[in-house]
Amino acid sequence: MQLLTSSVGRKILMAITGQLMVLFVIVHLLGNSTIFIGWVNAYAEHLHAMPPVVWIFRIVMLALVGIHILFGIQLTLENSAANPQGYAVNNKLKATFASENMIWTGLLLLAFIVYHVLHFTARVTPDIVKGVDALGRFDVFTMVVSSFQHGIIAVIYVAAMVTLFLHLSHGIQSFFQTMGWNNAKSLPVFSKIAMVLAVIFLLGYSSIPLFIVTGILNK
Amino acid sequence: MNLTLHVWRQAGPNQPGKLEVYEAKHVSPDQSFLEMLDEVNEELIKGGKDPISFDHDCREGICGMCSQVINGVPHGGQDRTTVCQLHMRTFKDGDSIFIEPWRARAFPLLRDLVVDRTALDRIIESGGYTSCHTGGVADGNAILIPKPDAEYAMDAAECIGCGACVAGCPNGSAMLFTSAKVAQLAALPQGKAEAAQRVCAMTESMKENGFGNCTNHYECQAACPKGINVKFIAKLNREFQKSLFE
Numbered sequence: 001m002q003l004l005t006s007s008v009g010r011k012i013l014m015a016i017t018g019q020l021m022v023l024f025v026i027v028h029l030l031g032n033s034t035i036f037i038g039w040v041n042a043y044a045e046h047l048h049a050m051p052p053v054v055w056i057f058r059i060v061m062l063a064l065v066g067i068h069i070l071f072g073i074q075l076t077l078e079n080s081a082a083n084p085q086g087y088a089v090n091n092k093l094k095a096t097f098a099s100e101n102m103i104w105t106g107l108l109l110l111a112f113i114v115y116h117v118l119h120f121t122a123r124v125t126p127d128i129v130k131g132v133d134a135l136g137r138f139d140v141f142t143m144v145v146s147s148f149q150h151g152i153i154a155v156i157y158v159a160a161m162v163t164l165f166l167h168l169s170h171g172i173q174s175f176f177q178t179m180g181w182n183n184a185k186s187l188p189v190f191s192k193i194a195m196v197l198a199v200i201f202l203l204g205y206s207s208i209p210l211f212i213v214t215g216i217l218n219k
Numbered sequence: 220m221n222l223t224l225h226v227w228r229q230a231g232p233n234q235p236g237k238l239e240v241y242e243a244k245h246v247s248p249d250q251s252f253l254e255m256l257d258e259v260n261e262e263l264i265k266g267g268k269d270p271i272s273f274d275h276d277c278r279e280g281i282c283g284m285c286s287q288v289i290n291g292v293p294h295g296g297q298d299r300t301t302v303c304q305l306h307m308r309t310f311k312d313g314d315s316i317f318i319e320p321w322r323a324r325a326f327p328l329l330r331d332l333v334v335d336r337t338a339l340d341r342i343i344e345s346g347g348y349t350s351c352h353t354g355g356v357a358d359g360n361a362i363l364i365p366k367p368d369a370e371y372a373m374d375a376a377e378c379i380g381c382g383a384c385v386a387g388c389p390n391g392s393a394m395l396f397t398s399a400k401v402a403q404l405a406a407l408p409q410g411k412a413e414a415a416q417r418v419c420a421m422t423e424s425m426k427e428n429g430f431g432n433c434t435n436h437y438e439c440q441a442a443c444p445k446g447i448n449v450k451f452i453a454k455l456n457r458e459f460q461k462s463l464f465e
């Protein structure tokens with residue numbers, strides 16, 4: 001039970017759930033990128049040909065998000081209670097905007113995840129175009145392109161990816177430290193790797209709405 | 220040089236406090252920060268006013284008593300320097316200097332710049348020791364310790380327990396302090412026997428004493444006058460994971 005109650009145990013659960021979500025973020029980016037080579041409909045078709053797998057995956061993801069948020073909120077509340085009175089002059093040496101706002105970037109991500117699932121998974125938002133392609137498959141490509149042609153939707157997605165960038169620019173290196181996998185020499189290396197990954201996610205994911213809204217990607 | 224000081228004044232625990240302004244005149248660049256405050260206090264006493272209370276003892280950077288947040292940074296932000304070893308030459312004539320106490324829920328304020336840091340002692344009491352028979356002095360080489368392990372333990376043992384890590388931490392966490400003791404003892408044969416109990420007891424005590432949880436801002440290492448490295452926190456995290464399987 002140490003794992004569920006102690007200061008370090010709960011951090012470790014947050015780190016593991018967070019990092020598993022990062023693995024998802026990597027796989028999801030690879031999947032999404034098939035839109036640039038015209039394979040996205042085939043990719044979606046293959047994915048949905050295995051309903052049990054898809055459902056197990058969804059339940060696991062839900063559990064990860066749930067555990068991560070639960071402890072995230074709990075730890076953050078404890079931390080602000082432990083530091084009730086700030087300084088008149090605040091001069092941080094190492095803490096960053098990203099590290100000090102994990103709870104806010106996290107909650108914004110939660111809001112985005114809810115919207116994103118309603119948008120492209122449940123497909124219940126008004127902008128959704130549902131059709132089939134020439135091969136009779138559900139036309140994911142047209143759905144995505146017609147959606148991102150609304151500037152506001154493209155902006156929401158890019159803003160969400162900036163939020164993800166902030167969360168992960170601190171979160172990924174934090175994971176290594178929480179797991180105790182680094183030492184004085186490797187900590188700066190892991191921090192750089194984390195930053196590179198976070199930038200790749202930002203550019204990779206944002207490129208889809210940006211290429212569509214600028215009309216570069218339209219068929 | 221002449222300086223304007225903004226100093227936190229508070230008559231006692233749970234009383235209202237505020238920043239008061241004082242002029243420090245004819246400050247010598249060779250003075251230490253505490254000597255500068257001593258002179259301000261002499262002037263206050265001459266004027267029949269209450270001197271500023273602040274903690275200090277050795278004034279040579281080894282006891283960990285001095286504890287002031289200067290311009291928002293514990294110990295003033297000069298690399299590996301306690302307030303007592305901070306010299307006035309690091310300031311410029313005409314500077315405004317803000318001096319505040321350590322702020323954290325676990326450190327209740329006693330008066331002005333003095334806070335109660337016994338919560339750190341309670342963390343040590345919970346497990347920061349090795350249980351062993353005392354008796355005659357043991358032969359120094361009876362237990363051989365590899366040089367790198369001894370160096371690692373010594374680096375962790377450099378902590379003087381001042382609490383700057385807590386004061387700097389946005390979460391009021393004592394992870395750096397706690398981890399330094401956990402890592403020091405876990406690196407040595409005498410400490411390994413109780414390593415699992417120790418890491419659990421000490422992190423639990425940290426929580427019970429009102430400190431927050433570490434979120435890896437690394438502000439503590441930057442504030443530490445002894446340069447205690449956050450690698451010891453990674454070590455604590457490893458020790459904690461090991462304890463789960465014991």
Ligand code: HEM
Pocket residue numbers: 011014015016017018019021022025065068069072073076099102103105106107109110113167170171172174175176178179433434435
């Ligand atoms: C869904 C809403 C989310 C909330 C409310 C949230 C909140 C938090 C909070 C409060 C922290 C702790 C801050 C710290 O330790 O510095 C954190 C850490 C982290 N988060 Fe999230 N987060 C969310 C989503 C995500 C997502 C989608 C990912 C990955 C794609 C993620 C990955 C991480 C990682 C890797 C960490 C570092 C864990 C550690 O401290 O070692 N989070 N999150």
Ligand code: FES
Pocket residue numbers: 274275276277278279280281282283284285301302303304
């Ligand atoms: S007074 Fe002893 S360390 Fe500063």
